[in-house]
Each structure stands twice: as C-alpha cells, then as structure tokens.
Amino acid sequence: MDIRRHVATVAGRQVHYRRAGTGPVVVLLHQSPRSSLEMLPLLRRLAQSYTVIAPDTPGNGLSTPLSIAAPTMGDFADALAAFLTEIGVGKALVYGFHTGAMCAFELARRHPDRVACAVVNGYVHPSAEERDDLLANYFVPFVPDWSGAHLVWAWARMREQYIFYPWYRKSDAARIAIPEPSLDTVQADVLDLLCAGDHYRGPYRAAFTGDLDTAASEIEAPTLIMTMKPDWPLRPHLAHMAPPSPSVTVAEPDTMAEAMALLDAAFAAHRADADLSPAVAPTRPLGDEGWARVLALAGGDLFVRTWGEDTVRPPLLLLHDVGRSSADMGDVAPTWARDRKVIALDLPGCGDSADFGGAVTPVAQAAILREAIAILAPDGFDLVGFGTAGPVAIELALASPDGLSHVYAARPEAPRTPMQPPEAGGLHLFKAWLAERQKILFEPGGSDGRDEAALDPARLHRIVLDALKGQASAAGIIAAAVGHAFETSVEALGTVRFSRLPDSPAAKHALSALLCELEAA
Template sequence: MITRHFLSIPASADAPARRVHYRKCGQGPVLLLVHQSPRSSKEYETLMRAWGQHFTCIAPDSPGFGQSCPLIGEPDITDFARALHQFLDALGVKHCHAYGFHSGGIILAHALKQQPLRFAALAIGGYPSWTAEEMAMFGARYAVPFQPTSYGEHLTWVWNRVLEQSWFFPWFDVRDETRMRVAHADLARVQAIVMELLDAGDAYRLGYNAALQAAPWTPPVDATTSPVLISAYAGDPLQAHLDRLPPLPAMWRTNRAADPADHEADCLAFLLEHRGEDCPALAQDTDEGFVCVNGGMLHWKGTSGAAELVLHAPGAELAEPGPEQIAVDVPGHGLSDPADNLLATLESVRIAFGTNRIVLPPVPQGDADKLYPDLTPQRFGEHLARAWGISRAEALFRPWYAAQADAAIPVNQAAITPQAIALRTRARLRAGKAARQWHDALVKAQQ
C-alpha cells in the first residue's frame, strides 16, 4: 500500500522552513525516487508498487511541485540538489539507493556531485547533455510564465501544451523533424499532468529552468562516486544524448533499452546489484497528513484529539482548521481517495481522531442535476473551460447556473480574482463526480 506524508524542513540562515509531501511504499532498503518536471511523486505510484517488493520506496514531491512548498527566489540545480539532501536529513535517511527520470535524474546527479557517496547506487532515466544553443533555446521558450487569467484562457494553453508534448520535442517546435514516436491522445494521462501543472502553478518554471539550464555534468574518469547507470529507451529523445557523454568513471555505465518496460527492468536489476542499509524510522509531521480508512487515504489538517471534525462543501476542499478543529478533505475531494459510503467513512475518521462531533456544511442551494455537470476530460480540454466558468459564476450567483437578477449575490472582489477562481476550479476538477455523491450524502444526513 502507498501511504502519504508531510515533512517540514527546518528554516536555515538563508531560507524559511518549508513543507515536503512524500509517498512511501514497500519494505527493505530505502530507494529514493525523484520525479520529472512538471510532475509529482504520483507519477511513480505504479513503479513504487512493483519495486516496493525489493525496496522501501520514498518519492517526494520536488520543491514547487505536487504538494511541496517551492524554494525561494530563482533556484538553480544546485539548490534543488541541496534541497534533496535536506529532505533526506530531515527524514532520517543517511544512505540509500536512488532513481530519477529526466529532470529528476539531473537533480540526483547534482546531488551526487555534492555528496559523491551518499547513494548506494543511482539509476538515471535519460540524462541530457545540452549544447549551449539548446540551453539558450529552452531557456527562452520551454518554460513560459503560467498565470491564471480572469476568463480561464490559460487553461486552453495548458491542455494543448501537455497534449502536444508527447507529439513533438521540444513541444513548441512543430515540425516533421521533431515528431516523437510516443505520441498519444490518452485523456487520462493528459488530465493527470494538467492537474499537476495546476498544483505547481507558475512555480513549475523553477524546476524546469533549473534542469534545462544545468550545465552537463559527469565526474572525471578517475573520480570515486557511488555506482551510476544512465539508461534511455528507444523513443526517448534523450537516448541520443548517450553518444554525447564524455568518458565515464569505472563505476558509471550506460544502457540502451528497447522500451520503457525494459528500461525499468534494467534499472531495477542494476539497483539490486548493490546492497543497501535497512530502512530507519522515517520522520513525518503531526499537524497534517493522511489517515488510512477502509483502504483509502484521507487528507487531514489540524490537531489530533480536537473536539470538531470540520467538513467542506461539495466540490470544494479543506480550509484551514480553527482551534480545536481538524479539517478533512471529504473522500474523492482534494487530496483524499474516493470511498463508496461517505458518511460511514467520515464517521470512521471521527472515531480515529477521537473528535466529539462532525460539523457538516449546509446543503448547497439549487437543483443537484444542474449544480454538478459532467467534467469528464474531453479531447480538446472543453471540460476545463466548463469548470472555470462554473467557479467564476458561483461567486456572482446562487445557484451558479441561475444567471438572473433574483439569484445575484453581493460581489466579493477577493472571490473573483483569477487566483481565487483558479483554486476553486482545481478543487472542482479534483472532486469530479464525487461532488454530487457528497451533495446526496449531505441531503441524507440532514433529513
């Protein structure tokens, strides 16, 4: 089972405290998994279940991605590498195996540069060796600013940006010569990456730019480092970069895999060649995290043992809890897994936390069939525009679909800023069909 946790990194002389979200699965020596940009640790869930048979897989969200706080300023690759060491230190892991794909591999390589013997073994999926011209091109065009606009036009861009990044590399260079062999229109995959970009917001540029502007690095041939495998599969645009690498130390080697499955098998075999230390007790925060109920993980925030368990409205997500309160993302909302019986699941959460009572939100006004339209991903991202339109209208009318004088509500300027609408849109997209499920459960609970 994959569990999820938060861990605070203490403040330092030049940086404030920040919070890291990480996933954990399996048993055995620790294997650190560092994701690519603009993804999150969620991209490794399938891999964690497979490799968890051999390792205790730990996959953090890199700073600024997923649910992890960003680094301050304009961090470079050394800052992201240093942040990885800070995470391991706070977690209580002194020595481990590691795997990273693309920009995740770049971060790990520079973490190795900082501490050459920290990893029992390091496997990298696709390691770039950019030319100066490529770095200049990527720096100017690859990671463009991503800011919400009043009417959601940015969502059209983000959907097509993610859709076409599997068609051409780089995504903005649309020519026959740049077509990719792995092109697809898998709506579930596109939606997953879009949601991760919505989580990161404009901070996605920081991780991308740090990796794209990182000078190609390999150690001198006589250097002593942990063992390293650089592997790339056919169809990965970085496979050609294997030919660009200079002579490598004796403990480094390269691998050309036939496909992604072979690449993962080769990396796992390499990692298993090298012994690791037993997994220590791992640190986690105690004021926010995830509780396992009926086989699902529910996100909570607050103080364990508080008097009240506070729940949010359908299609929303938890707010900051008050004193003596615990706030929870209702199943299927926010960061919580879905559940079949919401009321029974929430009662189990109440018992688990020892709270005295559950504070329910009011049932939203309006016709439930109209309040929660279908937001299933569509080929050209139309569902994103629909979610944005609803999230804007709900700040102007109640119910949101009744655009008429007698349904108008006072205008709250703070509620119609692009940033506020963006948060409500993301919450509504996360909830999807669970919003109607929660609405119906509320009606039942308050009858």
C-alpha cells in the same frame, strides 16, 4: 500492495511522499511537471523487494516549493538530502526520470555518502544553442486568467508534449513516434501541472542550466546514466557529457523494458549498501502556520490541514462542500485559529484524500471521520459542515455526541453540478471554470458584494482544481446529501448545540459572525 502517503516537514516546508514495501530503501524521482503519482507503476513493482519512497519534488504535487527564486539542480539535490535525513534514511538506491534523473545525478555528485547507487534515465545536457531555445520557450509562465484561457493552454501544452519535442515546435521533424495519448492520460498530466502552477518551471530551468562541463567526471557514487533510444531528443546529450569517472556506467537501451532490466541489475548489485526500512517519521507541525499531514486510516489515507495551537477552547473541525477541499478554508482558518486550533479535513473522495471504497453517503463518511477525530481531537471538538458536508456533520454529531459541544451545519439546497468527464481540448475544465465564475458574479452571496478576493483568478483556479480532484465522487456525494433526512436528524441531536448555516458562498461570513457572537458572550 499497501501504498501509503505521508508528509515530512523539512526546514520550514513540507514534502509529500508515497511509500510502500520493506527492505533496502529505493527513492523514485518523477519528471516535471508531474508528481509522485507518475511513479506508481514502478513503485508497485519495486515494492515487492524494496522499501520504495516517491516524493513530490519541491513545488510539484503537494510539496512546498523551495524558497529560492531560481533554484539550481544542486538546490533540489540538497533539498532531497535534507528530506532523506528527516525521514531517517542515510543511504538509498535512487532512480530518476528526465528532470528527476538530473536530480538523482546531482545527488550522486554532491552527496555520494547518501547514494548506494543512482540510475539516471534521461540525461539532460543541451548544447548552448538548444539551451537558449529551451530557456526562451519551454517553461512559459503559468498565470491563472479570469477568462479561463490558461486551462485551455494547459491541456494543449500537456497533449503536445506527447506529439512534438520540444512541445512548442510544430513540424514533421519534431514529431514523436508514439501513440496519441488518451483523455485520461492527458488529464492526469494536466492535474499535476495545475497543482504545481507557476512552480512547474523551477525543475525545468534547473535541468536546462546545469553546470555539467565536468560533472560526470566528479561522481564518486555508483551511477548508471542512460538514455533510451526511443527518447531520441535526449540521445545527442550523451555526447556532451564529460568523460565519466570510473564510478559511472553509460548505456543506451533500445526500450523501456531494457532500461528497467538495467535498473534492476544495478539495484541488485548495490542493495546491500542501502539502508533498510526506517520507521515512518511523524509530521512535525509548522507552528502557527497552516500545515498538512496524512492520516493512515483503516480504509485509506485522509488528508488534513491544521492551523493554530491547542488552547482551552476545543478544536474547530471544518468539513468542506462538494467540489472543494480543506484548501478552501485557507482564507478564513488563520483568523479563526487566533484562539483555538482549527482542523480542516479533505472528505473521502475529495481533495487529496482516498475515496475509501466509494464512501459517499453522510453515514459512511461520518464513520470514517470518527476514526480520524479519535486521533485529531480525542478530548472534544466543535464541528462545521459547509454545503453537502452539512449532513455529514449532523451524522457525525449523532455518532459522537459526548465529544461534541457545538455543530454548525448547512442543509444542502442549492443546485450543484459535478465536473463532467474529460473532453477533448480540456473543454470540461473550461466549462467548470465558467460555471464557478457565474456563481461568483451572479448567485446570492457569491462575492457578497464586497469580497474582492472572490474575484481573484488564483482563487477560482484553486476551486476548479478541487473540482477536478473530486470529480469521480461528486455525483454520488451530491445525491446522497440532497436525499439526507436533514431536519429529522437535527431534531435528534439532543443536547448538542446546533447552529444553521446558509447553503451559499456566504456561509463562511455567517460562521465568522456566529463565532464572534459566542466569543463576545
């Protein structure tokens, strides 16, 4: 199954989504604080018969949050309708789970012309007393803390969600009768929570505060509302529902398998009313602001961020160190983009790029990047390789000398330790946090003695998040980079101009100085 990722630009923000299959369009809406990654099993199954589109809802995954302080579920539904317009979908079959279910519900109510059929799995309609309790306790602020305590909280928060409902009420009456989640399951949940940050609260607040007194009676689009019997905390909510309109069917399936059978039947009955596969819409830039897109390469998807516009100067391509991503360039790229386009790529196996079958050597990564550069900078470019990406930059320069005028690269010499596999209690996250904090405080160039931004817990949080995303590939990348014949390869560059960067956190400052010298000359 070929599942591809895309980014759509909608009303000044960006929406990341997954897409697979052909046929009538199905839209899958995940629960909070997850991302479209949660929908992969269902996406794979439905893509046998449909075009399946699974967006990250605003503020979750890689999608930009709404520019509203406290968005309602109506705001989320309106944003979904705008997204469908941007990608060329007029009417779709829509499925949502929990908070995603309430977005599907609101889309059917507010935009019936966009919905061939909506399936609402997990209707949320708390009593006034329950709502007040949830609003006070369920979605507490998420703020990175210099101590790293927020990572321990995040792990406990997502694990407890499998054990108690609500997650904060520790009692026998609140126990959920499901097996203990695996470390990998909790890690996937925590990763999505860390990506969303404090924005995770928006969909929860919207779901718990919906104006639902008459909503079900107002729905005109065909809609199936269901709550599974194992989803016992939400079953009483069905009794709070207003008498539904004739377009609404209500069900209480015994199992998820029965729920999926009802989903299949509902979609089959209305598939002829949904639009067929639209062409993939290209990502529209956001002007001078940093914006993201995904390149569909032969071996997988490559995530790219861009700042600035094309000028007479060649684009500057940035390759990040291991355990980082293109997001690590966000503090300096806007400055460098004042007189040229700046493009930062998530290397294979890092950040939000695919692993491309385990391509970790500089030669293998350079081969993948050549395909990307043919799209991004076909008329020439300058190249920067930080840390372990230094050998990748050199190999890319050797393979593409005609299009490259200047390469800036570091020889990886400083010791690097990849994040460890998941540990109980999220201890591996805490260890990674302490290790990065140690580098900032005590390694040469860590905070450079002047860079107060280096001490910002939000920046440190992003670094640990990048390390978590690239965990599986880090050890292989480090070993291959350290073993690379860097000096011999530099000598073979020929006419390509080479400038050496330090292998330290001061590398960005060094590059800024070099770029200023060249501009002055």
